[in-house]
Amino acid sequence: MKIQAVKGTRDFYPPQMAVRNFIVDGWKAASKRCGFVQYDGPIFEYLQMYQVKSGDEIVEQLFNFEDRGGRRLAIRPEITPTLARMVNQQISSLPRPIKWFSVPRLCRAERPQKGRLREFFQWNIDVIGVEDVLADAEVIYCCLDYLRSLRLTSADITARISSRRLLAAVLMNIGIAEERLASIYPILDKKPKIPAEAFEEMLNKEIDSAATVQTIIRLMNVHAVEEIGRIVELNDAARQAMQEVSRLFALLTLMGVGEYCRFDMGIVRGLAYYTGIVFEVHDAVGELRAICGGGRYDNLLSDFGGPHMTATGMGMGDCVLEILLREKGLLKDDTLPIQRLDYFVAYADAGLFDRAVQVTAALREKGFSCDFSYKPAALGKQLKQADALGAAKCIIAGQELTAEGKLVVRDMSSGTQESIPAAQLLK
């Protein structure tokens, strides 16, 4: 019986694994550069943990199951609830600020499509306990620092940044009741994905005043903070939120990533729990789904039974990123060596097999990666194998070894070789 891989999953053969490691290693390096430390949690949690934030409809999009003790569990679709749970458990003993990152493997029971699979990896970074917009700047910077390290330029990608606080202040100022905001955000978030007429129609259903709807439409097209004042009156809350946004952009400019960043009132994020700065990084053309998204969430820890604690963070999946890197020619499988040996030990005569094994073991003991042929093939064959394995150098045990105690060291890229006393090489 032939069994195939489950829908929406990937097999990572060595070449694909090299790609995955390339991405994940970059994530880890960028996190460490920016002072984040790594954490991880279990790959399954109580199902209830994911219902707290998102309600019952989320259950259909989770892989959930019951264990033998009757516990309702789910494979993690995100790691933020786990982060909240872990931080809550040790909140009083953790040094601040809490700057943690993770590269969890996540699963969502959705139908796969371009840039979205049912199992994937997601880089998460979070700063917990820092009220200052500096924390948002650090998160956005770290994310851009990584993308920049892949040689993506501001012509390739854009960080679109807005503020839930600013949006709420402005909307409330033009007559939207606070309790209506939660139902309006998801509509605003859809704007780039639907026709203008459909967007207007959805707003009209939710909002009675046609004039208010027109004002919102104008606001959604704002790409500079100063323009907001020309569309609506500003109250203190709005001015304060604007100052915060301005400071964020000033910080990002100081950090040297200002050219990647644009203010965009249209960035809302569908999720209800965002409370401050929100952002997404998109490809400049805008043909792919978001490369990453994040923002400030001030209520999450308390939602999970902890104290009130401000936090900001972001998540970046591996699928869209890989598509973008391939489109930009920044990721080619053949440039990622799946195995790179320091040495390959060949033996010219079957009688030298034992010596070859000893030499191999000695080189390994010294910390070199080293391999040898398991059967006494012709020397040409062994060199071919050395080449296939990507060996930098090939050591040949031949008559020089028996006659003068010397090993031949062949440089595989140049083809030059020299005889070196075995004792010296293995010293």
Add this chain to the structure above:
RNA sequence: GUGGAUGUAGCUCAGUUGGUUAGAGCACUAGAUUGUGGUUCUAGGGGUCGCGGGUUCGAGUCCCGUCUUCCACCCCA
């Protein structure tokens, strides 16, 4: 969950109006090469043509179902 496209060797694909024993390139293995790799040449292994049913004397080819993959929708933490 809805719709469209798709499926032939490990990979990329050919396969005539339905007709004998299903092909190529690449990859893999072995040999040409008994002390020197990347090139070349030769040979070999590998397919119940996604799976199941139907039509037919006969199905890779036509019909139905199903699964997979891809694309879009719903959703997007």
